[in-house]
Structure formats: structure tokens, C-alpha cells
Amino acid sequence: MAAPSRRPTLAVVVLGAFLCSLAAALSSAEAKVHHHTWDIAYRRKSLDCFEKLAVTVNGEAPGPTIRATQGDTVAVTVRNMLETENTGIHWHGILQRGSPWADGTVGVTQCPILPGESFTYRFVVDRPGTYLYHEHYGMQRVAGLDGMLVVSESDGVVKPFTYDEEPPSSSWTVSADQRSRNVRLLSCCSRRRLQCLVRLAGAVHRRAGEDLPRPHSSLNFEIEGHSMTVVEADGHYVRPVVVDSLFVYSGETYSVLVKADQDPSRNYWAASHVVGRRRETPSALAVLSYAGNDPRSPPPAGPAWDDAAPRVAQSRSPAAAHPDHVLPAPPRPDRTLLLLNTQNRIDGHVRWAINGLSLRFPATPYLVSMKRGLRGAYDDQRPPADAYDNYRSFDIASPPAANGTVASAAYRLALGSVVDVVLQNTAALNGRSETHPWHLHGHDFWVLGYGEGKFEQHSLNILRSEESDPLQDQKSLILWQTTQVLWLA
Secondary structure, X not given: OOOOOOOOOEEEEEOOEOOOOOOOOOOOOOOOEEEEEEEEEEEEEOOOOOOEEEEEEOOEOOOOOEEEEOOOEEEEEEEEOOOOOOEOEEEEOOOOOOOHHHOOOXXXXXXXEOOOOEEEEEEEOOOOEEEEEEEXXXXXXXXXXXXXXXXXXXXXXXXXOOOOEOOHHHEEEEOOOOOOOOOEEEOOOOOOOOXXXXXXXXXXXXXXXXXXXXXXXXXXXXXXXXXXXXXEEOOEEEEEEEEOEEEEOOOOEEEEEEEOOOOOXXXXXXXXXXXXXXXXXXXXXXXXXXXXXXXXXXXXXXOOOOOOHHHHHHHHOOOOEOOXXXXXXXXXXXXXXXXXXXXEEEOOEEEEEEOOEEEXXXXXXXXXXXXXXXOOOOOOOOOOOOOOOOOOOOOOOOOOOOOOEEEOOEEEEEOOOEEEEEEEOOOOOOOOOOOEEEEOOOOOEEEEEEEEOOOOHHHOEEOOOOOOOOEEOEEEEOOOEEEEEEEEO
């Protein structure tokens, strides 16, 4: 890469939580401000028909759905009533242009909200779509602290698809924490031949009796007897794709169209199944209601939990950008990062690491350190390596168990530079390759290609097309997959 003609402005990117302060937010004379006040507190809830202690928003778990219009401002004052735990809320998929401090990543963009204290998140929603919010501190997300943020098109903007209804109940957190007798009703298709919009967001909740969540499980969503047309993914319109079921990974969001064209004399099951790990959690169930009576068949069983072939097939065929909403990727990168995720034993603890480095948040969040000009608050003099050690001879099927260090190091990237990132999955300590989700905070990326097994440039299946480059903010690696993405710092 040719040397730049002037000294670049630097942006700091943190392993696992990338961020960048971007341009001024979208403004509009007609934009509204949506004010919300949330009390985060413990409540006894029965999300899966077994009472347990949940972390709630104003007594609800999952939390309330926020609805706004493109260009509006959302202002949420979060009051921490947990008494013994800190908290923070991340707005998953919101770019936070001009408001990086509102991203909600505790330790990166803000200090935690201490018990008894409050913090107001204020940001502009500048793109229509389906988004997710969740806590970003400890394990509160799997205890119920998550919900959906739905942004509608501004006046005069036409969706690239049409539908008849979108009832309030159609925003679902697709989870795996419900027993079969705890069913919800999807009544949007109460009249035959209507085309309904259903919004989905992936979440993993702890079920009753479990000490730990299943963050590496995936979910498969289907509606008995009905196909679904995917029209939006991660807040981006896509070329419509018809599917019988949809794999939804933690943090992903979709909008799908469902046509009520089946026998109206009966109802139909909607189900969310755990895949990727042995199915110890029963499927979550809902009812698609035509006539107000029960379905006349057992709920669908879903795919086998250990059948990776359909999940791999879906990952190989990412939804192409809608032809009216294509933003071509830059032709070439300024820098390439090869990132390997491993599970390691470090100082007697099991930790995940990237290129052998496991993130330790500094006492002062990165964004605060940069704004205040603090020196030595994090390991800014020792940036991580652009590739993992000995990657050409590295055995991804059997990585060393005791290998890695803990640090608060951060990458430094030139502001406005094009970054090529190769994500390499490997085996966990149990010898299996787990599904591993990657999310880029504050940015979208183009998915350029994928490969099976160890990364080799010539082995990647290139997905690039200037007419269909898909933009996403999350990508899940399945088994020993490699994925190449490109983003603008």
C-alpha cells in the first residue's frame, strides 16, 4: 500500500468491540424526540412456565419495543435499580453517528451505570429497519434484559416491498426459553390472503434451572405450512428470498413476509428450535391464528440439532442487497487483519481470545481516555498483531489449550481507511468447533467471501458483485469456517 501523503487521523478499534466517531447525525425539521424512562430491576418472572429471577425493564422481560421514524431522536433514561449489579444498554445495529458515547458498550464507550444511578442514551435513528437492544454488562442479557427497536421509513420514502398488516405482536424476540404450554398468539393473519410483516431478532435466554446460557446455540424459526420471504436483514433491504425456515443467530435481525394462504379453518404452529448444540431446551412455540382454534397437528420438530449442512448452506448464500439499495464495496483495502478466535486457559481461567489476546477492559473506558487525552489508560503502545502467530502452520482443529495473554490493547486504524478482515473459526477446548457470532459496533461491513477450514486466499469462495454486495453488522461462523469482510473505518 502506498504511503499516505499526510499523517492520518487515528481511530482506535477494540478487539470484540470496534468503534469509531463518525460524522454529524442526520437532522430533520419534522423529526421527533421519543423519551423513555426505564427502571432496570429484578422481578420474579415465568418466561418458560417456571418462575425465576429475571432482569426487567419497567417490570417487563423481554423489554418493551421502541418504535420511531427515520431521522427521529431516541432518548432513554436508564435507572439502575438492581442494587448489587452495574448495567448498560447496547443499541445493536445503530451506527451512532455523532453519538458514540451512546453505544452502550460498558468499558469501551462508557462507565457502567452503578446501582442507584442513571444514564441517558440519546441518539438519532438514521436508517429504517429492525434492530435489537440488550444489556452489555455481565450476564443480564440472558436473564431477560433485551428487546427490539423498530424504525419506520420517513414520509415520502417507499419500502421496496408491500404488505397488508404489521400488528404490534409481530415483533418477536426469537428465543429458546419457552415451554410448549406457554404459547403466544400471532393474529396478524386472522383473515385469509393477507400478507403480513413479521420482525425477528435472535436472543439466547437462560432457562429455569440453568446456571449458564447457551450463547453458541443457533435458532431455527419456521411457521407450519407457510413459507417466508426475507426482505430485510440487519437493517438493510435485501433482494427477496423465499425460505421454509430461517436460521437466526444471536444478535441478527430479519423482516419476513408471510402470506396467509392456507386452510383458514385451522390454526398453525410457529416454532423456534435450538440447533448447533444438543437440544436440551424445548422449542419455543406460538400460534398463527386464522380462526381462533387450536392447530390440528403436533408442532414441527425442526431440523436435527447436529445437522450443520442447512446452516452452512444459508451462510454460503447471504442475502444480496436489494437492487435499489446497493452500496458497492471499495475496490481494495488499505489494511488486512487476520483474526483467529480461540478458547484458551489463561492464568487458570477459560477465556476466549483473538490472535492469542483476551480483552481486559481498562479502568477508564477507551472513549473517555481518548476524549480526555489520558495516557497509559490502556495498552495503546502495544497494538495486537495483524495476524495470529505461525498462521501458515497453525492447526485450527487442535489449537494449544494454554496459550494467550490478557491485555487492553487496541488496533489503531487510519480514519477513513478501508479494512479487510478475515475471520477464522477454530475448535473450542471441548474439541468441537462452535458457532461463533461476530458483531461490528458502529459500522456495517460487506461480506466478500467464505471458505471451509483454514484460511488460504485462493480457497475463499468470492461472493463479491458490484451489483449485490450485502451489508451486515453481524456474521456468524459455523464449524471451521472462514469469512472475509470489508469495512470503512
